Amino acid sequence: MLSDMLPGGQAMPLWFSLLIVLVAAPGSALALARAVYALADHVLRGRSAPVLGRVLIxxxxxxxxxxxxxxxxxxxxxxxxxxxxxxxxxxxxxxGLVVALGWALTRKVAAVFDAYMEGELGENADWLQRRRRTQLIVFRRLAVSAGVALTAGLVLTSIPAVRTVGLSLFASAGVAGIVAGLAARPAVSNLIAGIQLALTQPIRLGDTVVVEGEWGHVAEITSTYVTIATWDQRSLVVPLVYFTERPIRNWTKTTSRLLDTIFIYVDYTVPVAAIRAEAQRLLEASPQWDRRVFAVQVTDLKERSVEIRVLMSAADAGSMFDLRCQMRETLIAFLAERYPKALPQSRLEISEARAA
Incomplete structure (x- = not known):
């Protein structure tokens, strides 16, 4: 006892005891802890230790x-x-110690995930990078949510009054438990869907997808919803459970390279060889063509026109869209200039006898 150290063994004043407990002891411990942190920062300075550095911060x-x-x-x-x-x-x-330790542990776990997600997801990131980043984001949010929930539960059970009320509520929670379970069903479904999404990877960050007829990129994956950035700069917010229950079109599941076609409808007198040569010339001069696939084929014969399909390839969806538009525009201009009679026509023949 510190009172034994006072002259004459007199009792310690109340203010002095409070000063020691509330100021002196924590202040000394904080000074020592800050010195340890300063030493650790000095040791790690200039060294490549991203995970340990983030855990310390x-x-x-x-x-x-x-x-x-x-x-x-x-x-x-x-x-x-x-x-x-x-x-x-x-x-x-x-x-306070329970709260501080719970929050510190949660932040340390988040630091490990953030250290592995340090690199930004660029436009040219491959499918493996997008897969890892998607898994890290989903599991990071799950870990943080679990840490917060566990800390809150420990704090509440440490308060006698709250613990007593909680136990009494649990003892008489028949109907209330069923109602709460039904109310929490969407949240639980999204939580399970998030785990499935991280493990099975139907979509990843940066993937090009078609959802509800909207074309866009996966911009954000949270613990409850996915944000799709559409081509016209809108945001389509979709619940996680949607991606486990409905089919979606993922254009970059394994690679961003695409094959696509355009169709032109021309008269039966069209010279297909000339169209094929012009289409090849246009593709070879276009930076959007990745030089993998090219074909010009007559795919259908209709009552008044011939259907010609131009098959081509591109490195990604944006390049493919620009390439399709460019090919339509230039091929129509080519036909209008060189072979105007090869465009779709309606014929009407009048015999001389009937005309007389």
Missing amino acids: YGRGAVLAAVALVAMQAALPAVELPRQAAAAISRMAAL
Whole structure:
């Protein structure tokens, strides 16, 4: 006891005891902890340790708070305080320690995920990079949510009044439990869908998809919904469970390279060889063509026109869209200039006898 160190063994003043518990002990512990952090930062300075560096930075405030609270509890037995005051300080310190440790642990776990997601997802990222990033984002959010929920549960069960009320509610929660389960069904479904999404990877960040007839890119994956950035700069927000229950079109599931076609309808007198040569010339001069696939074929004969399909390839969906538009425009201009009679026509023949 610190009172034994006072002259004559007199009792320690109340203000002096509070000063030691609330200021001196936590202040000394904080100074020591900051010195340890400064030493660790100095050792890691200039070294390539992204994971350890982030772990040391994330949740530093929570760790310092936990150190101060531990010092407060350690100083309580060494001072003379009224029993009620000592019990109140000890209980508040214990609750604060649970919160600080839970938050610090959650931030450390998030730091590990963030360290592996340090690189930005560029436009040319391959499918494996998008797969890893999608899994890391989903599991990071699940880990943070679990940490927050666990910390909140520990805090609530540490309060006697709340624990008593909670147990009484659980004892009489027949109908209420069913109602709560039904109300929480969408959230639970989305949670399970998020885990399935991270494991099976039907979509990834940056994928080009067609959802509800809308073409766009996967811009964000949260714990409850996916944001699709459409081509016209709108945002389509879709619940996670949608991607486990309905079919979607993913144009970049394994690769971003695409095959696509355009159709032109011309008269029966059209020279197909000339169209084939012009289409090849246009593709070879276009930077959007990746030089993998090219074909010009007559795919159908209709009553008044011939259907010609131009098959081509491109490196990604954006390049393919531009290439299709360019091919339509230039081929129509070519036919109008060189073979105007080869465009679709309606014929009407009048015999001389009937005309007379």
